Amino acid sequence: MATTTLAPGAYVARPGLWYWLSTWLTTTDHKRIGFLYLFNSFFFFFLGGLLALGVRSELAVPGLQYFDNTTYNQLFTMHATAMLFLFIIPILAGLGNYAVPLMIGAADMAFPRINALSFWMLPVGGALMFGGYFFGGTAEAGWTNYVPITARAYSPQAGQDLWIVGLILIGMSSILGGINFMATIFKLRAPGMTLMRMPIFVWTMLVTSALAVFATPVLASVLVMLFIDRNYGAHFFDPSAGGSAVMWQNVFWFYSHPAVYIMILPAMGVISEVLPVFSRKPLFGYKAFVFATASIGALGFSVWAHHMFTTGAVFLPFFAFMTFLIAVPTGVKMFNWLATMWGGKLRFTTAMLFAVGFLAMFLVGGIDGAFAASPPVDFALQDTYWIVAHIHYVLFGGSVMGLFAGIYYWFPKWTGARLHEGLGKIHFAIMFIGSNLTFFPMHILGIQGMPRRVADYVEEPGWATINLIESIGAFILAASFLVFLWNVLATLRGPKTHEPDPWQGNTLEWATTSPPPPYNFDHLPPIRSERPVFDVRMGVVDDPWLANLIGAPSGTGRPSLTAGEHASAGATDAAASGPGPTGGESHR
């Protein structure tokens, strides 16, 4: 690179631990901030995982063995808090942080310093929430924090206030991140990258960001109301003084239902990148997928009260109908993915295995969610282990499977070396077995009426056995991450191949070196479809520089396509993206 100017936050190697540390603490480079998101999120994933093992240990046999009720309440509350707010939401934002500017051909995010600010609020928020352990106990009312359990009278500990303040910080991080992603995607797309040529992952990040910008401030408003109630003697949620306790649930779920789409949409986006690459086919129905994503985002704001059917304070037919309706675009996506694989030349790499694992487990989670969408069924299932099974199938089977598909897929781009495939497949197998062993039996317990969030349970026939199986499953699940950790450490210490395009990818992040230079691109190919790198590899679009980088035949040296092949390649793309690769609009 002949340029002498450096990007803001570009890494200049100088000796010394302190200098090295200061480059990480002050970086505004989207790729390094992406790594910070990943480190921080995995740290809280580890904490949340330990708490989950605590929960499962307590439940392995009936009776109280290890923890008293209060400690148990703190365990499951902080488990869910860590996993939802400090792991899944941030780590998907972290994937996006690394991938989105690369995928749209930009040099960085639109607001690099705000990007750093969004990240640094997370460890502070997390520290506040977990800091409650040192000040008389953390929050213990479940991650939903229902009033009146969280009123001063029933949760007097400072940990509850710290939880509120921490979550406000995390919410601000989410809002600023969402604004940043939207501005980046609207303004910094490379020439030729029209909206309908953006990679699906970028589309899902766009909709996710819109949800964060619209929904998260509402959470902030209800959190400050609770804070004022607790600390300044106000009466928002106090029915005896004219307030309303159900109001907490309404406003909280107005955020938290869109938030479940914040947690799943980016994972769906990852799957939609991984499946086409490893099926050697374009994504089936690109436009349908985009519209399905947008409609999930829009409909997501009209279903919040399905969490509140049993309060008797919501209009059941409307919210049940809307909930069933939102299953339609989700079903559209399921068929997109299946049709993408159908007839494809499948390569079962680890990333592909996780993607297929996502399809299987998310389907189960979606179906048992549809059961709970029906009010008569929900009245029986409310607050049983059925709900716990549902959330873990969609969040673990969905989001976490999608997350690991993304990690195995992008790891060579991040570091220049692929994760070991053999270890990766062992990781997948153990994780798949462990998660199903842990979460599937919860359906049975739920139908039999075992309540969630209780440290002890009665010895109904079979309950002890099922709970023991689940606890064993939880430890198997935990063990799978040791394999993953070993894989990552071994790969980082091993030789780097620096392949720019190890998987024969489609999207722009494969059109640069691994890892990319500080500005991401020395050169951008012409963008004529939603698969610019594929176009160059197939010779549909001519770009000798990129063809040389990814080792594709180029220029006069390549066997030129016949007219018929050219037309069919064009037709495939036209079907997928609308404007075909030969739609000769200038990219300037």
Add this chain to the structure above:
Amino acid sequence: MTASTEVLAAGHGTASAEGGTQLGYVQGRLDTTLIGVLLFITSEIMFFAGLFAAYFTVRAGHGNPWPPEGFEPELPIALVLLGILLTSSLTMEYSLRRIRAGDRTGLVRGLTVTLVLGALFLIGQLYDYSILGFGVSSGIYGTVFYTLTGFHGAHVFGGVVAIAVMLARGAAGQFSARHHAAIEGVSWYWHFVDVVWIGLVTTLYVLPILEGSAHVGG
């Protein structure tokens, strides 16, 4: 033959309106900073939507009179404050138009007046709080009244700080007819704060009079 794009050669080092350096290409006409401000204001609207929703939930569950006995908000003070904020929106717009025309002195003059008006609003609100005969904990009306007006006041305070920064930067000559996106952004935010106060005066003071639920002498 190749239609490829040399990113660094073409787009590198384009100075943005905000003094930073934007790399690569920029799509569309609207300044990136202003898109950020617009989205931020969107999120602020949703924040106040949550507070207003809480107010109307509480109001709907409460009989008449509303405001309840013993809670008498001062309509005249609210109207004076409204006048101050509306005027400050005009002076903000004046500042913006002056800098668009390249007139830095006019910008500084307009921002100074806006800053003084914003500070006057805050002082007026504190005075209002000091003479009201109820607090945040003395009943549900106090709760919603102080939370809604208080968070609006906090936003006015944020706006005043932003205007002070703009004033300092304007006095240092950092803005010109071409480079003043920050002034645009702050002016949008200031108008938004103004609109929220219009909404609050309407909701807290005018609506109870219109529905006839306010008791006489309020």
